Amino acid sequence: MNLDYNEEQIMLREQIQKFCESEYDFYKREEVIKSDKHFDVEVWKLFADQGWLSMPFSEESGGLGFGPIELSILFEEFGKALVIEPYLATVVLSGTLLDKSTYAEKIDLIDKISSGDMHISLGYAEADKGYDYLSPSTSLDSDNILNGTKTLVLNGSNAKKLIISCMKNNEFNLIILDSDTDGVSINSFLTVDGQSCSEISFENVVVNDVNIVASGDEAINLLNETINLAVLCVSAEAVGCMESCYFKTLEYTKGREQFGQPISNFQVLQHRMVDMFIESELAKSLLIKAMLEVNDNSEDMYRHVSALKSYIGKSGKLSAKEAVQLHGGMGVSEEMMIGHYLKKMISIDALFGNADYHLKKFAS
Amino acid sequence: MDINFSKEDIAFRQEVKDWLANDYPKHVKEKTDNGIALTKQDMIDFHKALSKKGWMGYNWPVEYGGTGWSSTQLYIFNKEFGLAGCPPLLAFGVSMVAPVIWTFGNDEQKNRFLPDILEFNTWWCQGYSEPGSGSDLASLKTKAVRDGDNYIVNGSKTWTTLAQNADWIFCLVRTDNSGIKQEGISFLLIDMKTPGIEVKPIITIDGEHEVNSVFFTDVKVPVENLVGEEGKGWTYAKFLLAHERFGIAGLGASLRSLNRLKNIISKLNNPDLERKANELEVSLSAIEITELRLLSALENGGHPGAESSILKIKGTEMQQNLSELFVEAAGEYALMYPGPHGYGSNDKPSGPDYAAEGLSSFLNLRKTSIYGGSNEIQKNILAKFVLGV
Numbered sequence: 096m097n098l099d100y101n102e103e104q105i106m107l108r109e110q111i112q113k114f115c116e117s118e119y120d121f122y123k124r125e126e127v128i129k130s131d132k133h134f135d136v137e138v139w140k141l142f143a144d145q146g147w148l149s150m151p152f153s154e155e156s157g158g159l160g161f162g163p164i165e166l167s168i169l170f171e172e173f174g175k176a177l178v179i180e181p182y183l184a185t186v187v188l189s190g191t192l193l194d195k196s197t198y199a200e201k202i203d204l205i206d207k208i209s210s211g212d213m214h215i216s217l218g219y220a221e222a223d224k225g226y227d228y229l230s231p232s233t234s235l236d237s238d239n240i241l242n243g244t245k246t247l248v249l250n251g252s253n254a255k256k257l258i259i260s261c262m263k264n265n266e267f268n269l270i271i272l273d274s275d276t277d278g279v280s281i282n283s284f285l286t287v288d289g290q291s292c293s294e295i296s297f298e299n300v301v302v303n304d305v306n307i308v309a310s311g312d313e314a315i316n317l318l319n320e321t322i323n324l325a326v327l328c329v330s331a332e333a334v335g336c337m338e339s340c341y342f343k344t345l346e347y348t349k350g351r352e353q354f355g356q357p358i359s360n361f362q363v364l365q366h367r368m369v370d371m372f373i374e375s376e377l378a379k380s381l382l383i384k385a386m387l388e389v390n391d392n393s394e395d396m397y398r399h400v401s402a403l404k405s406y407i408g409k410s411g412k413l414s415a416k417e418a419v420q421l422h423g424g425m426g427v428s429e430e431m432m433i434g435h436y437l438k439k440m441i442s443i444d445a446l447f448g449n450a451d452y453h454l455k456k457f458a459s
Numbered sequence: 460m461d462i463n464f465s466k467e468d469i470a471f472r473q474e475v476k477d478w479l480a481n482d483y484p485k486h487v488k489e490k491t492d493n494g495i496a497l498t499k500q501d502m503i504d505f506h507k508a509l510s511k512k513g514w515m516g517y518n519w520p521v522e523y524g525g526t527g528w529s530s531t532q533l534y535i536f537n538k539e540f541g542l543a544g545c546p547p548l549l550a551f552g553v554s555m556v557a558p559v560i561w562t563f564g565n566d567e568q569k570n571r572f573l574p575d576i577l578e579f580n581t582w583w584c585q586g587y588s589e590p591g592s593g594s595d596l597a598s599l600k601t602k603a604v605r606d607g608d609n610y611i612v613n614g615s616k617t618w619t620t621l622a623q624n625a626d627w628i629f630c631l632v633r634t635d636n637s638g639i640k641q642e643g644i645s646f647l648l649i650d651m652k653t654p655g656i657e658v659k660p661i662i663t664i665d666g667e668h669e670v671n672s673v674f675f676t677d678v679k680v681p682v683e684n685l686v687g688e689e690g691k692g693w694t695y696a697k698f699l700l701a702h703e704r705f706g707i708a709g710l711g712a713s714l715r716s717l718n719r720l721k722n723i724i725s726k727l728n729n730p731d732l733e734r735k736a737n738e739l740e741v742s743l744s745a746i747e748i749t750e751l752r753l754l755s756a757l758e759n760g761g762h763p764g765a766e767s768s769i770l771k772i773k774g775t776e777m778q779q780n781l782s783e784l785f786v787e788a789a790g791e792y793a794l795m796y797p798g799p800h801g802y803g804s805n806d807k808p809s810g811p812d813y814a815a816e817g818l819s820s821f822l823n824l825r826k827t828s829i830y831g832g833s834n835e836i837q838k839n840i841l842a843k844f845v846l847g848v
């Protein structure tokens with residue numbers, strides 16, 4: 096047994112940490128959120144140059160062939176710095192889905208994602224369907240005309256292409272189309288944690304046969320696996336947030352004096368920070384288990400990812416709330432980073448099924 | 460024992476309900492019912508309507524133009540207003556500075572300030588906290604130095620709620636540095652239009668502009684604006700705290716929020732949410748009856764003191780938990796909080812209306828366990844004065 100990261104993985108973590116420290120501080124992040132695109136073109140280019148955009152893709156597709164462990168490292172570090180770039184939407188949700196598919200043109204698309212030249216988004220969710228992603232109302236009729244509306248399409252406003260789940264003759268399909276196709280309309284907004292998100296509707300959109308990425312069981316498996324990997328990624332992000340919440344709160348309370356002493360002297364606050372620390376360690380443990388299962392593509396991987404997601408949903412939110420509370424008024428100030436971890440945790444819990452949902456999934 | 464209200468109290472409750480049904484300004488109700496933020500003018504209209512009915516001085520003695528209500532009546536009034544979804548009454552003038560003025564102020568101050576508070580002609584804000592003095596308020600540093608007929612005030616206050624709307628601010632200032640920190644604090648009333656005052660917004664995590672930093676640079680405050688004696692400000696501040704004991708649990712608003720939540724959840728077929736809502740209902744009932752017990756003790760001549768900290772702690776946790784359940788009920792739609800400026804030129808995305816509203820309250824209500832004496836400080840109070848350790 097060895098539960099340590101190897102040298103290459105440690106170097107990757109340091110590389111990402113260095114980037115976050117030097118290129119992506121809180122003010123930079125604020126700028127990115129307020130910008131038109133809601134991501135930073137230069138930063139994205141840098142991601143490409145570092146090879147991060149091709150990291151999880153198979154070598155056959157021209158990628159680095161890294162897996163869930165490296166992705167988890169990346170997301171943990173992104174979580175600490177609250178990086179807002181659309182890595183999840185373009186690389187994880189769209190790129191890895193294409194990579195695992197048998198879609199004929201995938202190599203070209205993966206190449207464009209890896210070089211940072213193209214954003215692709217996945218439309219998997221619909222209003223009123225909750226966390227059930229396998230019975231979309233969006234449909235492709237026998238003449239290949241697409242109708243329906245997708246919601247919560249992350250980074251939809253920047254996507255050149257869209258991968259859309261839909262039903263055709265009662266069969267589940269994943270299709271891909273250009274976002275500027277006639278009949279596609281995109282309504283974009285910001286999420287609570289500052290990501291760009293869209294609601295996209297399709298009105299009599301003509302789709303031709305070659306646009307089908309996968310059908311039937313293959314499509315179902317592809318989506319399930321992709322969402323599972325995405326859940327792992329956002330959970331790793333949450334683990335990063337939890338570590339930062341604990342660490343930043345510790346630093347803050349050591350520096351904040353009231354009643355003639357640092358407030359970290361008060362034992363009640365010490366215990367609460369110890370709890371935050373413990374929760375962050377336990378979450379890390381579940382992350383390690385889940386990422387190893389996904390790495391092995393084991394039968395049990397869905398269960399372990401659900402265990403992780405339900406755990407971080409609950410304890411992550413708790414840690415972030417505690418962090419805010421222990422910062423006093425500073426905790427609710429928009430100009431302090433700490434409150435943004437809380438927003439991130441709300442967002443992560445809501446994405447892809449919240450704590451209750453995944454607990455049930457784990458138990459079933 | 461009898462847990463029921465008297466006939467008189469029931470009649471009073473009807474009178475309150477009638478006012479809310481008929482005279483609660485419609486344009487304000489329309490907004491609060493739909494979770495839309497109120498403007499300054501809305502708040503003024505609401506308070507003026509109350510004033511017209513003669514209820515602005517809801518916790519004032521009759522001699523100063525107040526209602527002279529019993530604690531039970533006050534409780535009923537608070538609860539019904541909360542249940543009706545009214546915005547919380549602005550406490551700064553009517554229930555914070557006013558009692559200090561009528562108890563410790565001179566006749567001139569009473570005549571000058573109290574009528575305007577009753578008619579809501581002046582908007583007050585509270586200048587206590589400073590960047591370096593939050594929980595440890597007595598360490599405050601904003602300085603007032605006597606110069607002839609004036610004090611010259613220098614320093615800064617922070618987290619000042621709605622200072623951007625305020626005409627006046629009541630401040631704790633340091634007039635003496637020589638003794639222990641609680642001594643040497645004075646209670647000053649300052650006109651916000653005085654030169655040298657600068658108000659800067661602090662935006663909170665819900666995106667709202669609710670609090671501010673207030674900076675004082677050589678601000679000239681006439682000596683006649685000192686309330687009571689110089690150096691006695693800490694005593695007055697403590698007195699003031701004792702005055703806002705009831706209603707802090709926000710019971711009515713929580714009951715309203717619970718009812719809405721149960722209504723939403725009943726349509727979701729989600730046993731987890733149903734269980735959580737049921738648990739909150741039980742806790743809320745416990746809080747309500749605890750408040751009634753404290754009330755009963757008070758009406759029967761008792762002096763519940765520190766116990767009321769229970770209401771602050773549990774009442775604020777309840778508000779937070781309720782808002783969190785709204786967020787959970789919204790599922791994935793919880794992601795979509797546009798901030799106070801709405802969705803701009805874009806269409807509102809689909810999803811339930813309560814999604815954005817729930818999230819905005821969830822973020823906003825984090826403050827309730829921080830301000831008004833943080834919940835940790837309340838527990839310190841309970842430990843010291845009730846448990847005696």
Ligand SMILES: Cc1cc2nc3c(=O)[nH]c(=O)nc-3n(C[C@H](O)[C@H](O)[C@H](O)COP(=O)(O)OP(=O)(O)OC[C@H]3O[C@@H](n4cnc5c(N)ncnc54)[C@H](O)[C@@H]3O)c2cc1C
Nearest residue numbers: 420421423424585587588593594618619620826830833835
């Ligand atoms: C939205 C909002 C509105 C406000 N409005 C006003 C206003 O209008 N006027 C005004 O004067 N002030 C206002 N305040 C300020 C408020 O009263 C203070 O935030 C509060 O007193 C806490 O002080 P602090 O923020 O400096 O936190 P700190 O005192 O620095 O506390 C940080 C953390 O340490 C804990 N802590 C501190 N001391 C102890 C101890 N001895 N034992 C255990 N734990 C401890 C606290 O509970 C908190 O969790 C407002 C605050 C907020 C957030």
